[in-house]
Amino acid sequence: MSENRSTATTTAAAGGPGLPQERRLLTEVPGPRSRELAARRVGAVSGAVGSSMPVYTAAAGGGVLVDVDGNSFIDLGSGIAVTTVGNADPGVAAAVADQVAAFTHTCFMVTPYESYVRVAEQLNELTPGDHAKKTALFTSGAEAVENAVKIARAHTGRNAVVVFDHAYHGRTNLTMAMTAKNMPYKEGFGPFAPEVYRAPLSYPFRDGVDVEGNPIDGPAAAARAIATIEKQVGAHHVAAIVIEPIQGEGGFIVPAEGFLPALVEFARANGIVFIADEVQSGFARTGAMFASEHEGIVPDLVTTAKGIAAGLPLSAVTGRAEIMDAPVVGGLGGTYGGNPAACVAAIAALDAVRENDLVSRAQQIEKLLKGRLGALQDKDARIGDVRGRGAMIAVELVRAGTHEPDAALAGKVAKEAAQRGIIVLTCGTYGNVLRLLPPLSISDALLSEAIDVLEGVFAELSD
Incomplete structure (x- = not known):
């Protein structure tokens, strides 16, 4: 195969081992070494574990991922919104190296350590609201969400949990x-x-109008959800309302303006704990430190993970002190919760967010991506919607001229993009959404090149 190399510049300071910031295809995709590892995987790894890409990673940094065959891909996935500050960020790598040389584990529930406390202090300061807060650390996003529900139930003495369509x-x-x-x-x-x-979500692209022909805007969608809660559950039974301010796997759905504030007001009026699941949308990803900030809502509890520690396993529940203190002593915890290596990684990652003004960088990425993708939408009727905030952008694909989801097209675009050196993921309840989650360390040159490639893919896959 002839070498396919882009012209983007090399940036040694962009994370990783000074990787050239370029798209480079030296072999077919997957290459021989990746195929060899795939064959070994069949005999060793559960078939129930899937992978989006057919290649195996050797290095990553800045805006690229390099596979074991030397192919360099433009990364629009960030390990599903995890490597927000860039893969192998030098500050994160140095902090982790120092920590593991000192000690790898003691268990915070046995002999605690300062880095856990420092992470909690920073989360208490950074999450929305100026009320007194406390934090507990865990390992995965799911673990954080589950513990947030436990905390809400302990605080309210109620059992019911309300979630939303597409969650x-x-x-x-x-x-x-x-x-x-x-x-x-x-x-x-x-x-x-x-x-x-489950209550109905605000999904602007698909909500349409109500039975009287009125558009279902944010307040109307909230009224619909609240009516469902009151009639099917009873507000006095609800311990928590849990919602992603911008949905992740559900399709990067941004609720219509006014939807989230109305839910918060309903929760406050009925003694319900309002939990914002910011696992995917937190830490500058959406052009704000937290997606809740876009509409000025202040959750009672916030769950975080993914971008919190630049790739090391860490998650958290942060919220109102009186709610966080509701469970009995010993009721929260876990052997690996707040692992010391992950804690120092989080401290370094948060430093990188602030020092590199990654909130502003996410806003710049949004402008570039929405501009390019919006122009593509104008030319291609199969692109039904371009939405999202910051570096969390979605393209919803439909049958041309309809709202009918086209999951087959989304899969074809993602597969063909991979063949051309672009990592792009799919999502959505209907499997018809392309999601773009580039690391905030990526250059404009790489982003523009990635969209150039996607434009070419759409053109070749036209009906």
Whole structure:
């Protein structure tokens, strides 16, 4: 295969081991070494574990990922919104190296350490609201969500949990019950935890009008959701309302303006704990430190993970001090929760967010991506919607001239993009959404080149 190399510049300071910031294809995709590893995987790894890309990683940094065959891909996935500050960020790598040389684990529940406390202090300061807050650290996003529900139940003495259409909250038993999409997340794994109820979301692209012909805007969508809660659950039974301010796996759905504030007001009036699941949308990803800030809402509890520690396993629940203190002593915790290496990684990652003004960088990425993708939408009727905030942008694909989801096209675009050196993921309840989650360390040159490639893919896949 002849070498396919882009002209983007090399940036040694962009993270990783000074990787050239370029798209480069030296072999077919996947290459021989990746195919060899795939064959070994068949005999060693559960077939129930899937992978979006057919290549195996050797290095990553800045805006690229390099596979074991030397192919360099433009990364529009960030490990599903995890490597927000860039893969192998030098500050994160140095902090982790120093920590693991000192000690790798003691368990905070046995002999605690300062880095856990420092992460909690920073989260208490950074999350929305100026009220007194406290934090507990865990390992995964699902674990954070599950513990937030535990905390809300302990605080309210109630059992019911309200979630929303298209939601994704995790793969544990409780969070599977809270997740809307059956395949592949829930198929064959029931029965699920009880006392979880689903309300309709605000989905501007698909909401249309009500029975009287009026547009379903944010307040109207909130009224519809609240009516469902009151009639099917009873507000006095609800311990928590849990919602992603911008949905992740559900399709990067941004609720219409006014939807979230109305839900917060309803929760406050009825003694319900309002939980913002910011696992995917937190830490500058959406052009604000937290997506809740876009409409000025102040959650009672915020769950975080993914971008919090630049790739090390860490998650958190942060919220009102009186709510966080509701469970009995020993009621929260976990052997690996707040692992010291992950904690120092989080401190370094938060430093990188501030020092590099990544909130502003996410806003710049949004402008570039929406401008390019909006222009493509104007030319291609299969692009039904371009939405999202910051570096969390979605392209919803439909049958031309309709709202009918086209999952087959989304899959073809993602597969062909991979063949051309672009990592792009799919999502959505209907499987018809392309999601763009570039690391905030990526250059404009790489972003523009990635969209050039996607434009070419759409052109070649035209009817």
